[in-house]
Amino acid sequence: MFSEKLELICEGLAVWESVKDTRVLEFFEQEVSRIGLDIQNVFLLEPEEPNCTGTQTTSSAVKSRRSYLIFLHPKDSVTFREIKWTIRHELAHIIYGDCNKSRFMWLPEGVRMALADAYYLLIGEPRANRYADSFDDY
Numbered sequence: 227m228f229s230e231k232l233e234l235i236c237e238g239l240a241v242w243e244s245v246k247d248t249r250v251l252e253f254f255e256q257e258v259s260r261i262g263l264d265i266q267n268v269f270l271l272e273p274e275e276p277n278c279t280g281t282q283t284t285s286s287a288v289k290s291r292r293s294y295l296i297f298l299h300p301k302d303s304v305t306f307r308e309i310k311w312t313i314r315h316e317l318a319h320i321i322y323g324d325c326n327k328s329r330f331m332w333l334p335e336g337v338r339m340a341l342a343d344a345y346y347l348l349i350g351e352p353r354a355n356r357y358a359d360s361f362d363d364y
Contacts, residue, residue, distance in 0.1 A: 245270045245298060250309055257313060261321055267293040268320070270313070273300065287316040289325040296320075311358045318357035324350040 245251055254270045285302040288295050296316045303309040319325055329345070330338040 243271060243274050245272045249306065250298075250313075253310055254313055257317055261317060263294075263317075263320065268296065268317075269293060270296050270298060272298045272303075285312050285316055287319040287325055289320075289327070294320050294325060310361075310363075314361060315354045315358040318354035319350060321357070322350070322353060324354070 245254070251270070255265055258265050258268050285299040286297050288297070296313065298309070298312060298316075302312045323329075324346070327342075330341045333341065
């Protein structure tokens with residue numbers, strides 16, 4: 227796992243860093259390994275200060291040029307059970323390619339944005355919820 231502090235300046239100037247909780251990191255590494263992703267290319271981040279999340283209002287998974295970033299928002303991660311569910315939910319977005327922004331790139335911008343929003347609400351989110359709900363180790 228990435229051991230150095232990883233700082234990212236996100237939208238809204240919030241500073242995000244690698245998760246420090248060893249129990250959460252162990253679970254995250256097991257899940258990433260279980261689904262066959264390279265742990266060197268997937269980072270689990272939390273805000274440096276719990277009340278300093280910038281414009282980020284929920285947990286999310288995003289794709290950068292060479293890796294995936296999962297932002298674990300404090301409101302989605304109160305108990306370890308919620309953290310596990312949130313991690314699996316965000317990993318589902320990576321597994322199913324929901325982070326791939328090129329899906330509708332060939333369309334005009336307005337149409338692309340409308341289709342991306344519809345895809346997210348009607349396909350991406352329900353599928354990620356079903357994936358996270360499918361585990362019985364809560």
